């Protein structure tokens with residue numbers, strides 16, 4: 001059988017989407033037409049989530065109604081907390097989160113209602129509840145008691161409150177919101193496509209998001225933000241960064257936080273996230289990590305001409321915000337769940353089962369030998 005096989009579906013246009021557009025030639029990323037850099041500079045993550053789901057930035061009344069719904073449904077049941085508490089202490093928080101999303105689905109009586117309004121309500125519920133689960137995971141790994149959500153606080157401030165028992169300086173909150181806005185949506189990336197594949201079978205939104213969490217965990221995708229910080233801690237001294245990177249490349253190893261399937265001449269989001277990292281470093285005395293960032297970036301460009309992706313500045317920025325490394329990919333989930341759920345709804349609006357073909361390379365047909 002001769003077939004035009006595109007390994008990894010590279011370059012394949014699988015469907016249309018009206019949610020975001022990635023234009024690598026102009027280093028542009030827009031959500032519903034708006035440049036992500038402008039959104040990051042001027043809007044809250046709640047406004048951007050509304051834009052991603054509903055196609056427009058909310059006016060004052062729509063934002064007030066949305067934030068009221070979000071604040072009212074942050075709490076999760078004792079049974080979800082109980083399930084989370086039963087996963088092994090030493091498991092990765094992404095395992096815990098995958099289990100928690102599945103449990104939220106099992107608890108929702110409208111789990112299998114795939115009508116648009118029902119799925120929009122589920123998307124909002126996941127947006128409100130996942131930070132509560134993730135903050136619990138953060139405190140559990142530190143042996144600390146859970147802190148309940150505070151409906152008097154905005155989405156990001158409440159998350160820090162649930163993690164650390166306090167709300168940080170507005171500058172820290174802003175850097176965090178910038179990371180959430182930049183991570184929210186990126187067309188048919190691996191985890192979003194996974195969610196669309198699951199949705200295309202007419203399964204439920206929670207199953208699709210559970211699968212997407214699993215896809216995001218991998219170090220070639222969302223797991224890279226953790227790998228970046230592990231790498232930086234291993235290097236320890238910015239003056240060693242160039243030699244360290246060249247040794248990795250000589251050993252034919254990949255360096256996490258570099259390269260991208262779509263952006264080959266730089267990731268459109270990196271300058272904005274790097275500026276947030278620089279702000280975090282100035283606030284916390286962490287300039288060493290910015291120097292290391294720049295040494296690694298320079299050495300990689302010289303050696304291979306490969307640019308950093310969004311995970312490269314996000315990893316050290318989360319470290320400087322005080323999060324443990326295994327929490328970095330769950331932070332990515334808190335944001336990308338907006339994109340995933342918007343894509344699930346879009347997939348169902350014009351559904352076709354996603355089922356590509358394969359070119360068989362096994363043995364030719366042969367008779368089964370007589371049983372001995």
Ligand SMILES: CC(=O)SCCNC(=O)CCNC(=O)[C@H](O)C(C)(C)COP(=O)(O)OP(=O)(O)OC[C@H]1O[C@@H](n2cnc3c(N)ncnc32)[C@H](O)[C@@H]1OP(=O)(O)O
Nearest residue numbers: 219220221222224253254255256257258259260261309311
């Ligand atoms: C939010 C996100 O998910 S962004 C992506 C996060 N992932 C990472 O940072 C992991 C590291 N990066 C990578 O593995 C890759 O760049 C990917 C998977 C993201 C994209 O890769 P692809 O488009 O499939 O390209 P592929 O992996 O085939 O790389 C092409 C060439 O560049 C090299 N290359 C790409 N990325 C890297 C890297 N990070 N380190 C070293 N070499 C790299 C490959 O070795 C390959 O070289 P070769 O042609 O000599 O064999």
Ligand SMILES: O=C([O-])CC(=O)C(=O)O
Nearest residue numbers: 185186188189190261262
């Ligand atoms: O688009 C991709 O392939 C990876 C991704 O999710 C992102 O860059 O945000």
